[in-house]
Amino acid sequence: MAGNDAQRAFRDALGTFATGVTIATTIGESGEPVGVTANSFNSVSIDPPLVLWSLAKSSYSRSAFAESGHFAIHVLAATQEGLSNDFARRGGDKFAGVDWRGGALGSPVLGDYAALFECRTRHQYEGGDHVILVGEVIAHDARDVAPLLFHGGRYAERRPRPGASEPSVDIEHGRFTDDFLFYLISRAHFQTSRPTRDKLARFGMDMGQYLTLALLSMDRPLAADAIAARLAHTGHAPDAAALAAMVAKGLLVEGGEGWELTEAGRERLVETLAIGQAFEADLADHFTAAELAETKAVLRRIIELTGADVPIGWRG
Numbered sequence: 636m637a638g639n640d641a642q643r644a645f646r647d648a649l650g651t652f653a654t655g656v657t658i659a660t661t662i663g664e665s666g667e668p669v670g671v672t673a674n675s676f677n678s679v680s681i682d683p684p685l686v687l688w689s690l691a692k693s694s695y696s697r698s699a700f701a702e703s704g705h706f707a708i709h710v711l712a713a714t715q716e717g718l719s720n721d722f723a724r725r726g727g728d729k730f731a732g733v734d735w736r737g738g739a740l741g742s743p744v745l746g747d748y749a750a751l752f753e754c755r756t757r758h759q760y761e762g763g764d765h766v767i768l769v770g771e772v773i774a775h776d777a778r779d780v781a782p783l784l785f786h787g788g789r790y791a792e793r794r795p796r797p798g799a800s801e802p803s804v805d806i807e808h809g810r811f812t813d814d815f816l817f818y819l820i821s822r823a824h825f826q827t828s829r830p831t832r833d834k835l836a837r838f839g840m841d842m843g844q845y846l847t848l849a850l851l852s853m854d855r856p857l858a859a860d861a862i863a864a865r866l867a868h869t870g871h872a873p874d875a876a877a878l879a880a881m882v883a884k885g886l887l888v889e890g891g892e893g894w895e896l897t898e899a900g901r902e903r904l905v906e907t908l909a910i911g912q913a914f915e916a917d918l919a920d921h922f923t924a925a926e927l928a929e930t931k932a933v934l935r936r937i938i939e940l941t942g943a944d945v946p947i948g949w950r951g
């Protein structure tokens with residue numbers, strides 16, 4: 636193989652080793668923050684706690700990492716691909732617009748990461764066109780967020796393999812295990828809807844009244860029996876008393892063709908929906924985009940398979 640082809644083949648072979656992605660930071664001669672994207676990070680020793688990574692000798696940041704005596708490693712979250720690209724640029728002020736502070740040893744510590752290792756530089760080894768930096772970890776932190784991965788020269792996301800399955804229902808002890816899909820769906824439903832239900836309770840509303848607002852925001856006017864039919868699958872179809880209570884609160888009006896939302900009803904719906912949306916946004920940080928897309932696809936399919944009367948507008 637010609638030189639370039641041989642190098643390409645060597646890189647491709649190395650690229651089969653899937654890694655996380657980190658940003659290593661330190662300070663330069665004048666105290667300026669310095670940082671570089673690196674996936675050569677790895678663990679070395681538990682006691683004493685040591686980690687390593689390797690830095691190209693051609694890197695602009697080389698002298699800063701060689702001289703400072705400390706560095707911080709930030710294992711990146713799946714949402715930080717843009718930051719990874721920014722720190723993979725050569726030179727320039729990579730910290731402009733980035734949230735960071737001075738760490739325990741002086742290395743810049745970024746505001747966001749999946750894990751952080753603040754290190755004192757213990758050894759620097761010659762490694763061909765790279766220098767291998769070994770650091771003693773003096774502080775570390777980890778957050779429960781999905782990590783960014785790198786494989787085959789591309790960013791990737793994790794996809795956990797299904798674990799060994801336990802029996803779903805333990806009849807002897809009368810309990811469900813977490814391998815029972817319906818148990819998981821309903822438990823996830825109860826837990827994720829809790830902030831919304833708490834909010835409704837503060838408004839003095841029940842789930843049927845909330846679903847009525849949501850239904851009428853998409854399809855109106857609707858007669859009372861049409862509302863009951865459309866919400867039958869939820870087990871929360873409002874009766875005449877529930878609709879009358881909403882009229883008394885100024886949320887609904889009944890016109891000639893059926894029930895309509897009032898402006899107050901629309902505002903109440905938007906305010907309640909916002910609780911769920913904020914909760915979902917926080918929760919989404921713990922998963923990769925691929926995991927979320929796959930989960931949505933599975934749930935949509937379950938909805939299709941289990942109820943033909945589910946309104947199309949609710950499947951988004």
Ligand SMILES: Cc1cc2nc3c(=O)[nH]c(=O)nc-3n(C[C@H](O)[C@H](O)[C@H](O)COP(=O)(O)O)c2cc1C
Nearest residue numbers: 672673674675689690691694695696723724725726
């Ligand atoms: C995913 C990824 C992983 C990288 N890993 C390393 C690495 O381990 N060591 C290294 O020296 N450069 C690595 N780089 C390249 C550097 O980030 C890049 O050369 C950067 O421009 C160096 O910055 P500097 O020249 O300003 O120091 C990586 C780049 C990417 C995108």
